[in-house]
Amino acid sequence: MEQKQFKAESKRLLDMMIHSIYTHKEIFLRELISNASDAIDKLYFKSLTDDKVGLAKDDFAIWISADKDSRTLKITDNGIGMTAEELENNLGTIANSGSLKFKTENKLDEDNQIIGQFGVGFYSAFMVAKKVTVITKAYGSDVAYRWESEGVDGYTISEDDKASVGTEIILELLEDTEDEKYSEFLDTYRIKGLITKYSDYIRFPIKMEVTHSRPMELSEEDKEAGKSPEYEDYIEIETLNSMVPLWKKSKSELKEEDYKHFYTEKFYDYNEPLKYSHVVNEGVPSYNALLYIPSKAPYDFYSKEFEKGLQLYSNGVLIMDKCADLLPDYFCFVRGLVDSEDLSLNISREMLQHDRQLKVIAKSIEKTVSSELKKMLKNDRENYEKFWKEFGVQLKFGVYSGYGMNKDKLQDLLLFTSSQDKLVTLDEYVTAMPEEQKYIYYATGESTARIEQLPQTELVKDKGFEILYLTDNVDEFAIKMLMNYKEKEFKNVSSEDLGIEDTEKQEELKAKEEENADMLSAMADSLGESVTKVVLSKRLKSHPVCLSSEGEITLEMEKVLNSMPGDQKVKAQRVLEINPEHEIFGKLTAASSDSEKLAKYAKLLYTQALLIEGMPVENPVEFSNLICELM
Ligand code: ADP
Numbered sequence: 001m002e003q004k005q006f007k008a009e010s011k012r013l014l015d016m017m018i019h020s021i022y023t024h025k026e027i028f029l030r031e032l033i034s035n036a037s038d039a040i041d042k043l044y045f046k047s048l049t050d051d052k053v054g055l056a057k058d059d060f061a062i063w064i065s066a067d068k069d070s071r072t073l074k075i076t077d078n079g080i081g082m083t084a085e086e087l088e089n090n091l092g093t094i095a096n097s098g099s100l101k102f103k104t105e106n107k108l109d110e111d112n113q114i115i116g117q118f119g120v121g122f123y124s125a126f127m128v129a130k131k132v133t134v135i136t137k138a139y140g141s142d143v144a145y146r147w148e149s150e151g152v153d154g155y156t157i158s159e160d161d162k163a164s165v166g167t168e169i170i171l172e173l174l175e176d177t178e179d180e181k182y183s184e185f186l187d188t189y190r191i192k193g194l195i196t197k198y199s200d201y202i203r204f205p206i207k208m209e210v211t212h213s214r215p216m217e218l219s220e221e222d223k224e225a226g227k228s229p230e231y232e233d234y235i236e237i238e239t240l241n242s243m244v245p246l247w248k249k250s251k252s253e254l255k256e257e258d259y260k261h262f263y264t265e266k267f268y269d270y271n272e273p274l275k276y277s278h279v280v281n282e283g284v285p286s287y288n289a290l291l292y293i294p295s296k297a298p299y300d301f302y303s304k305e306f307e308k309g310l311q312l313y314s315n316g317v318l319i320m321d322k323c324a325d326l327l328p329d330y331f332c333f334v335r336g337l338v339d340s341e342d343l344s345l346n347i348s349r350e351m352l353q354h355d356r357q358l359k360v361i362a363k364s365i366e367k368t369v370s371s372e373l374k375k376m377l378k379n380d381r382e383n384y385e386k387f388w389k390e391f392g393v394q395l396k397f398g399v400y401s402g403y404g405m406n407k408d409k410l411q412d413l414l415l416f417t418s419s420q421d422k423l424v425t426l427d428e429y430v431t432a433m434p435e436e437q438k439y440i441y442y443a444t445g446e447s448t449a450r451i452e453q454l455p456q457t458e459l460v461k462d463k464g465f466e467i468l469y470l471t472d473n474v475d476e477f478a479i480k481m482l483m484n485y486k487e488k489e490f491k492n493v494s495s496e497d498l499g500i501e502d503t504e505k506q507e508e509l510k511a512k513e514e515e516n517a518d519m520l521s522a523m524a525d526s527l528g529e530s531v532t533k534v535v536l537s538k539r540l541k542s543h544p545v546c547l548s549s550e551g552e553i554t555l556e557m558e559k560v561l562n563s564m565p566g567d568q569k570v571k572a573q574r575v576l577e578i579n580p581e582h583e584i585f586g587k588l589t590a591a592s593s594d595s596e597k598l599a600k601y602a603k604l605l606y607t608q609a610l611l612i613e614g615m616p617v618e619n620p621v622e623f624s625n626l627i628c629e630l631m
Contacts, residue, residue, distance in 0.1 A: 004092065005154045014123055014152055028128050029185070030198035031121035032075045032169055034317055036062045037202045039079025039167060043139055046080070053139065064195075064208045064240070066186040071173045073129075073185055078166035081138040087147050087157055091122060091134065126151050128182050129171035135160050136167040192240050201245040201316030201339075210238045245316055247288040247339055251278055263292050267335050271295045274383050276336075277372050281364060285342035285357040289365060292335045293372070297390045301333070308332035310365075313339035325355065326362045330398025330410060331369050333391040338365070373413050377425070385423055388415045396478040404481035411482060417448055419457070419467040426485045429466060438499040439491035440484075442468040444476050444556035446614055455543030455612060456494045462541060463500050467493060473560045493539070494548040494555070501538050509536055512580055519592040523576070526599035527606055530574065530618065534602070536585075537577035544584040547609040548575045555613055576606055600626055 040060045047053035055078065063076040082090060125132045130150060137144035137160075144162035149155035162168070173182040184190050188210055195206055215229035246254070246262050259276045263269065272295060279289040289310070300306045308329065309322030316339060327334055342357055377384045395414060399407045415423040424432075429440060441460050445451035451469045460467055470476055479490050491498060513520065513536045523534045532550060540546060549555050549572040558572040578585060584605070591597045607623045610616070617623055 003154050003156055014126065025127045025180070026185075026194055027198065028124040028171075029075075029191070029194050030317065031124045033062060033195070033199045033202060033206060035122060036075060036077035036079060036167065036169075037204055039077050039081070040204050042080040043078070043165070046139065060204045062202070062204055062206045064191060064206060066188070066191065068183070068186050071183065071186065073171045073173065074168060075171075076166065076168045078164065081141070081165050081167055082134075082136045082145070083138040083141055084143070084145050084157060086138065087134070087136065087145055091147055091149075092155065125169070125171055128173055128185060130174045131172040133170040133172075134167060135162050135170070137162045137165050139165045195240040198318045200241045200318075201243065201248075201313070202241050203243055203316065205239040205243065206241045207237055207239055209235050211235055245288075245313075245339065247278065247290045247337065248316070251280070254278070259290070262290070263335075266337075267292070267294075269294060269296075269298070269335075273335075274387055275372060275376055277368060279365075279368055281361075285340050285360060287338055287340035287342070287361050289338045289368075290336045291365065291369060291372070293369075293376075293387060293391075294333060294335060295386065295390070297333065306332075310334070311337035312343075313337060314343045315339070315341050319343070323358075325358055326365055328362075328366055328398070328406070329401070330394050330406065331366065333394060334369055370409060370413070377413065385415070388423065393472050393474060396472060396474045399478040400474055400481050407482055411485060414478075416442075416468040416470070419452075419461060419469065424466075424468075429468065430486050430488055432466065433488070434464070437463075437465050438488070440468065440488045441465055441491050441493055441498075442470050442476075442479060443493045444470045444554065447471055450614060453612075454493070455540050455546040456548065458541040458543070459500065459539040460493050460498065465500075470556075473563075476554060476556050476560075492554060494546075496548075496550070498539065506538065509538055509580065512536055516589065516592070519588065519598065520578075522592070522595060522598055523588075523602040526595075526602045527576070530606060531576045532573045534576045534578065536580045540577060540579035540582070542579075542582075543612070544579050544582045545605045545609045545612075546577050547606075547613050547615075548577055549573055550575055555615065559615070576602075576609060578605065600629075604630070 040062070043053060043055070044057065044060055047055055047057075060078060063074070065074045065076075066072070067074075132149055134147040135144065136147070144160040146158050146160040146162075147155055148158075173185060174180070176183050188208070191208065199206060211233050212235075213231045213233050216232050218227060218229050246258065259278065260272050263273045263276065264271075273292040274295040275293040277289075277291045279287070279291065281287050281289070291310075298306065307322045307324065308327050309320075309324040310326040311318060312320040312323040312326065323338070326338060338361060340357070340361060344357070373384070373387075376387065392415060395410050398410050399414070411426060415425060416429070418424045418429065426440070433440075443451045443454055443457050445454060448469045448471060451457065451467075451471070457467055470479065476492075482490065484490060516536070520534045520536070524531055527534070537546065547555060549558075551573045553561075553570055553572045555572050555574070558570055561570045578588065588598070588601055591601060603622070604626050607617055607619075610618070
């Protein structure tokens, strides 16, 4: 028999196929099953108008069988088959897709489900097989053919006595090596796993004879004698795929449990999701999606290992397990899948040819997630707060990143702990503001308990104004990005002008500051680099001192920025505020002529302020000595 050569360019392509187009060898099974499904689709399509086909929809199936002794894996379909010419054209030239031709010739449009269109999938078989045999009989043909190939060397075509229409593909697997155990593909359990993973939603049943074992019936005598039964093998035909994907079923058919059960099974999460959404989009590109908001962050969510993304299917066939482009970072907690018929896939079906369709889908998914979250916030506050506890920080990062480009989309999804001991939205905060309140006040610290005690909050609280407590590292950065909400500016309670100081008192304070200008500057001098100035405080009520900052970088931002890796340290311009109403002020003025004493007092007060702020004491030994001296 004449050995035919693959076309020249095909040879190179085949080599490339085997070695580099696909990242996982296991996908060969997906490719062969997709081809079988396409072939069945073609014959099924014919059967709709041609009685001679003689098969009803339920008769169509794909069969898998594995034989460990001969190391062969067989994939059989009763689809349209191939003529000798088609065999030659389709399998003799790589990158020649019969499916694409069929599609064009028959002017098939969206409704048509044919998957293949590149003409390379078949050759992925050579990633795991040393020899591939294709026995096929085309519909309407009297003769069957056998195509055999051991890879790049070429192939032979001969006649065969196959009686039924359809195709049988036989893979003789490569020998196992140290790194690759090809024999795993003969394992029933592994085959089942691959089909569930990649081909679960192929529309025709994928069947396999599976051997089970059962105890044999014991005779009465043996029973009495207490004998244990022997086991016998029996064969059962199993359908390995579920065929109709949940997301393609009509919503009215499905119950809440179906969606939840699907989630826990599919995404290996034993917690039920907080929310789900079933999207059926008939626009262009058309797609179906199932989106879930988990109730708990996965264990690796805050680690580098975490990969965001949705599963991407093309016509029920899994293309990508985590398609990151479908989700913006701030919605990275969403799990689920998207299935579209309108994707143009690249050669290996592992990437998309154009990401234009994908971008449109991603935009539309983002809108869905955002509106689902808004709905939850409005109608199901309890669950929203649960969601917030798990994933809220992600939305705050979203506000901050990209120079605030997404802040308008996200600001109404934010929650903050307030001084009134509850979570509030910015809208709720602003709505509850009394007429005379000009700003949205916030205070920062590592915990709400700690912020509660901050002396800086005294004046604002005294006025009865609510304060937002910011405890996450990202909070203040996000607030800085927002700048204002509904025309109300954000104001740190530690900032210079709080907009609530009464003018008479201001004047008084100013006079007092001028009177004590020498003392205050002497104190600042004695503290050197630590502070930029020492002032009389207008916000302190009962506490003697506090620290505030001038300029863009606040004390909290200094802490956050300096805790990040990197050598560049920033420093806020610190201001030491002294309460002029506090006893301590009298002590200071009394000591103002003794510069040595004043310097010591300044150090003590500054260190106290650091402690209240939760910042490290710069010189603990000196501080301790000063206290002892004082006592
Ligand atoms: P693709 O599926 O991307 O078109 P393949 O290399 O997988 O490319 O297959 C090439 C062509 O061979 C297919 O388009 C189809 O016409 C034909 N073919 C492959 N497998 C079968 C099969 N099981 N039955 C009938 N035709 C097949």
